[in-house]
Amino acid sequence: MEIDEIEHGVGFNGVRPCVRCQVFDVDRHVIATYDDPAPGSGNVLNELVFEYNDLGMPIKEYQEHQGAKHGNTLSVQYDYDTTASGGVFTHGL
Structure with a gap:
């Protein structure tokens, strides 16, 4: 699945960047600017x-x-306390 969001503006050295967001799956998203x-x-x-x-x-x-x-x-990188008891996180996330 690809989501295209195009925003034109004046960037560095007169380049008018374009922003595109790509969702590869539920665990990875990419946001990039392009010169076209x-x-x-x-x-x-x-x-x-x-990720x-x-x-x-x-x-x-x-x-x-x-x-x-x-x-x-x-x-x-981000890390979370995943201590659980009875299927419930006991220290929050």
């Missing part, structure tokens, strides 16, 4: 990738400011 507003074309200018756990809570966020996410892209 046509869907399926253009180069990625920067990209955010969000979620089975409860739909964020577990990892990548931010690449120079193109698409790659193996060296920095990330932030």
Whole structure:
């Protein structure tokens, strides 16, 4: 499933960026800006990738400011206390 949201504005060096959001499945979302507003074309200018756990809570966020996410892209990881008793989280999330 792909969701296209196009917003035109004046970006750096006169580039008019286009924002597209792609939902690959319930545990990964991608938001990227492109140098061409046509869907399926253009180069990625920067990209955010969000990964979620089975409860739909964020577990990892990548931010690449120079193109698409790659193996060296920095990330932030989130962790939650999942202590449970009788199927109920006892320390909250």
